[in-house]
Amino acid sequence: MQVNQTLIIHEVGLRDGLQSETQIVPIDIKLKWLENLINSGIKFIQVGSFVNPKVLPQMADTDEIFNRINNNQINFAIPEDVTLTALVLNEKGLERAINSKVGKILMGVSASETHSYKNTRMTVSEATTRIIEMAMLAIKEGFEVQVSVQSAFGCGYEGKVPKEKVIAIIRQYLAANIKNISLADTAGHANPTYVKELFKEIYQLDPTLTLACHFHNTYGLGLLNVQSAIQAGVKYIETSFGGLGGCPFTKVAAGNVATEDVVHFLKREGIDTTINILNLIELSKSVSNFFQKELPGFIYKTGPIFWQK
Amino acid sequence: MQVNQTLIIHEVGLRDGLQSETQIVPIDIKLKWLENLINSGIKFIQVGSFVNPKVLPQMADTDEIFNRINNNQINFAIPEDVTLTALVLNEKGLERAINSKVGKILMGVSASETHSYKNTRMTVSEATTRIIEMAMLAIKEGFEVQVSVQSAFGCGYEGKVPKEKVIAIIRQYLAANIKNISLADTAGHANPTYVKELFKEIYQLDPTLTLACHFHNTYGLGLLNVQSAIQAGVKYIETSFGGLGGCPFTKVAAGNVATEDVVHFLKREGIDTTINILNLIELSKSVSNFFQKELPGFIYKTGPIFWQK
Numbered sequence: 001m002q003v004n005q006t007l008i009i010h011e012v013g014l015r016d017g018l019q020s021e022t023q024i025v026p027i028d029i030k031l032k033w034l035e036n037l038i039n040s041g042i043k044f045i046q047v048g049s050f051v052n053p054k055v056l057p058q059m060a061d062t063d064e065i066f067n068r069i070n071n072n073q074i075n076f077a078i079p080e081d082v083t084l085t086a087l088v089l090n091e092k093g094l095e096r097a098i099n100s101k102v103g104k105i106l107m108g109v110s111a112s113e114t115h116s117y118k119n120t121r122m123t124v125s126e127a128t129t130r131i132i133e134m135a136m137l138a139i140k141e142g143f144e145v146q147v148s149v150q151s152a153f154g155c156g157y158e159g160k161v162p163k164e165k166v167i168a169i170i171r172q173y174l175a176a177n178i179k180n181i182s183l184a185d186t187a188g189h190a191n192p193t194y195v196k197e198l199f200k201e202i203y204q205l206d207p208t209l210t211l212a213c214h215f216h217n218t219y220g221l222g223l224l225n226v227q228s229a230i231q232a233g234v235k236y237i238e239t240s241f242g243g244l245g246g247c248p249f250t251k252v253a254a255g256n257v258a259t260e261d262v263v264h265f266l267k268r269e270g271i272d273t274t275i276n277i278l279n280l281i282e283l284s285k286s287v288s289n290f291f292q293k294e295l296p297g298f299i300y301k302t303g304p305i306f307w308q309k
Numbered sequence: 310m311q312v313n314q315t316l317i318i319h320e321v322g323l324r325d326g327l328q329s330e331t332q333i334v335p336i337d338i339k340l341k342w343l344e345n346l347i348n349s350g351i352k353f354i355q356v357g358s359f360v361n362p363k364v365l366p367q368m369a370d371t372d373e374i375f376n377r378i379n380n381n382q383i384n385f386a387i388p389e390d391v392t393l394t395a396l397v398l399n400e401k402g403l404e405r406a407i408n409s410k411v412g413k414i415l416m417g418v419s420a421s422e423t424h425s426y427k428n429t430r431m432t433v434s435e436a437t438t439r440i441i442e443m444a445m446l447a448i449k450e451g452f453e454v455q456v457s458v459q460s461a462f463g464c465g466y467e468g469k470v471p472k473e474k475v476i477a478i479i480r481q482y483l484a485a486n487i488k489n490i491s492l493a494d495t496a497g498h499a500n501p502t503y504v505k506e507l508f509k510e511i512y513q514l515d516p517t518l519t520l521a522c523h524f525h526n527t528y529g530l531g532l533l534n535v536q537s538a539i540q541a542g543v544k545y546i547e548t549s550f551g552g553l554g555g556c557p558f559t560k561v562a563a564g565n566v567a568t569e570d571v572v573h574f575l576k577r578e579g580i581d582t583t584i585n586i587l588n589l590i591e592l593s594k595s596v597s598n599f600f601q602k603e604l605p606g607f608i609y610k611t612g613p614i615f616w617q618k
Contacts, residue, residue, distance in 0.1 A: 001502050154614070189614055191577035192536065193310050219614065220570050220607035221577070224533050227501065254611075261529050268500035268530070298529035302563075305463070305498055305528065 001269040003230060009273060010044040010212060010238045011037055011259055013287070015087055017244030018058050019049070020255075021291060027061045029290065031068070033283060035076040037241070040279035042259075044236065046085045046106070050093035062086060066100035085146070089120075094134050098141055105138050107131050108148030108184065111165045112155035115186070128169050132176045139178070146212060146236075147173050148182040152198070153225075154189025163198060170202050180210045182238065185225065188218025188254050192228040199232035212236030215257050217243060217296065222257035223265055237262060242284035242295030258297030260284060264304050277304050310578040312539060318582060319353040319521065319547045320346050320568055322596070324396055326553030327367050328358065329564075332600060336370045340377070342592060344385040346550070349588035351568070353545065355394045355415070359402035371395060375409035394455070398429075403443050407450055414447050416440050417457030417493065420474045421464035424495070437478050441485045448487070455521065455545075456482050457491040461507070462534075463498025472507060479511055489519045491547065494534065497527025497563050501537040508541035521545030524566050526552060526605065531566035532574055546571060551593035551604030567606030569593060573613050586613050 014033060018025055025033075030048075037045050048062030068074050069084070078084065083103035088094045097105045109127040110116040116124045135145045151158075152166050166183070173181055183198065199211060213229035213236070215222045226237055243258030260280040263273050277299070284300035294301075323342060327334055334342075339357075346354050357371030377383050378393070387393065392412035397403045406414045418436040419425040425433045444454045460467075461475050475492070482490055492507065508520060522538035522545070524531045535546055552567030569589040572582050586608070593609035603610075 159614075191574070193578055218607070218611055219573060219577075220532060220567075221574060223529060224536060224574075227533060258529075264528060265500070265530060265533075268528075269502055298527070302527055305468075 003271055005233055005235045007273060008044055008236050009042055009259060009275060010236045011042045012046040012238050012256060013241035013244055015046040015048050016256055017240040019056055020246050023291060024058055027064060031074055036279060036283040038082055041275045043081055044083050049087035050096040051089055063096055063100055070101055091134060094138060104144040104146055106146050107134055108150050109169060110150040111161045111169060112151040112158045114157040115151045115155050128172050132172060135178050136176060146180040146182055147178050148184050150184045151186045152183040153185040154187055156187040170205060174206055179208060182212035182214055184214035185216055188216040190215060190225045191221060192224040195225045195228040196232045199229055199234055203233055210235055212238060214238035216254045217257050218254035226257055226262055242287050242300055243297035244287060244295055255296050260299040261297050264299045312580055314542055314544045316582060317353055317545050318351055318568060318584060319545045320351045321355040321547050321565060322550035322553055324355040324357050325565055326549040328365055329555050330367060330600060333367055336373060340383055345588060345592040347391055350584045352390055353392050358396035359405040360398055372405055372409055379410055400443060403447060413453040413455055415455050416443055417459050418478060419459040420470050420478060421460040421467045423466040424460045424464050437481050441481060444487050445485060455489040455491055456487050457493050459493045460495045461492040462494040463496050465496040479514060483515055488517060491521035491523055493523035494525055497525040499524060499534045500530060501533040504534045504537040505541045508538055508543055512542055519544055521547060523547035525563045526566050527563035535566055535571055551596050551609055552606035553596060553604055564605050569608040570606050573608045
């Protein structure tokens with residue numbers, strides 16, 4: 001695959017992966033996994049989310065993780081070129097993220113009215129206005145920000161999400177001069193041709209944008225969608241170790257595309273992410289052992305093919 | 310996805326899927342599954358292989374299946390436009406296939422010397438000469454034939470399989486005027502860019518070729534490789550219900566790409582195979598129940614997304 005942009009893996013396992021698990025991961029194990037991610041050479045790592053700990057106990061220690069990191073109470077170094085990110089959903093979360101000196105603050109809206117209302121009790125339009133205000137506040141405070149559009153490729157409740165709905169949100173982001181944007185396929189409805197079409201159309205709105213993609217592998221198309229996004233120029237690929245993730249209230253696991261599967265795929269395609277896949281595999285094995293279950297990823301079970309074309 | 314050729318699903322579950330299972334499927338159940346495949350609208354169905362029943366007991370009833378079909382001892386009709394295929398490995402198998410009036414006889418060689426020797430005790434060159442003689446005999450007898458190149462994209466023993474090795478076999482097939490050719494990714498080593506490159510190069514040797522692809526999903530790239538093969542003009546896609554398959558002597562399941570996952574993927578891309586995915590899903594559920602295990606396919610677990618772009 002011909003790629004002109006530098007690809008960056010944004011590991012979301014510690015947030016999107018873990019949040020769907022009811023078994024709480026102790027903070028020391030989270031920090032160990034963070035250390036493993038850093039040792040494997042991943043440069044963008046989502047550490048947690050600043051949400052209501054009563055609603056999401058798994059994320060209750062996000063402030064404490066950053067507190068320990070910021071006060072050198074961890075037994076490993078965070079290299080200069082590693083960015084730790086975290087998700088916020090509202091103003092209170094943003095305040096906590098700012099206090100935690102998060103490397104990049106993530107926030108977003110859903111392009112599906114039903115999904116938006118269920119998550120925020122707001123219309124898409126109201127939620128977009130609010131998120132842009134939060135993003136501008138964070139930027140004013142000197143923080144890096146990435147905004148997202150969730151359910152950008154379809155919605156489990158509504159089915160098809162019109163392209164115009166997504167583009168309208170992007171236009172509002174651009175009007176506010178927010179140029180780091182992620183499209184998330186929350187329900188896993190994306191298909192490769194549409195992925196390429198949508199990302200290309202967004203780039204045409206502003207070629208100086210930095211785009212990220214976030215695909216769930218519900219219907220087995222995760223890697224195809226990643227490939228299409230890369231072909232459309234997307235730079236950041238959000239992935240989860242072992243493919244962990246998915247809503248615990250549905251029958252079917254629907255994790256993110258697995259980090260090591262993406263790294264392996266790219267290597268097979270002649271693109272070296274410089275990430276040590278063997279370290280990643282060990283990490284996914286640890287995660288699998290911790291939860292005492294098989295994860296959806298392929299490569300942590302098979303091992304990589306080492307020979308190159 | 311823009312597709313100019315008509316795509317044909319060649320279901321291989323009853324052969325490639327079952328042959329890796331030690332639990333013998335009774336002939337009546339195989340016939341029931343065959344009926345389900347026909348009812349779901351699949352037009353090319355691989356029914357079994359004519360191999361040594363002592364080596365592969367699961368395939369021991371292949372002659373009997375065809376015998377019942379040919380003598381109207383089944384309780385469903387085989388429509389005119391359905392082709393039943395079967396695999397042969399040697400002259401004895403070919404004789405049985407001819408006696409069984411197989412709709413299309415499949416045979417092949419491996420492009421990997423190690424794989425070839427382990428399977429046939431012959432070099433690739435010797436095996437190719439033999440297969441071509443067998444194919445020409447079958448054609449002379451009035452049979453349709455498809456020849457294949459196994460390990461065409463890499464080999465579990467040798468790693469990389471040089472492109473020249475594959476092309477050399479194809480040239481010999483073409484010299485014998487055999488134009489139905491399948492490339493099989495026996496080890497699952499294929500990657501999408503190379504798939505496109507190799508198929509395109511083969512088409513350039515003779516644009517009147519009919520090409521088929523056969524991908525195992527060992528490293529999660531099965532559907533990406535199917536997509537690339539289609540983009541390169543490949544017409545026949547060999548798939549297995551539920552993604553069943555893979556060697557029982559390895560730790561990791563490495564089935565074919567799942568039929569219903571491919572049908573669903575194509576539908577998402579706006580390509581209607583006219584196959585009834587709900588029937589297929591019911592079949593894969595039956596197969597899963599029979600073997601009392603989860604199969605690798607996605608869609609038989611999630612169900613399809615019905616809404617269309």
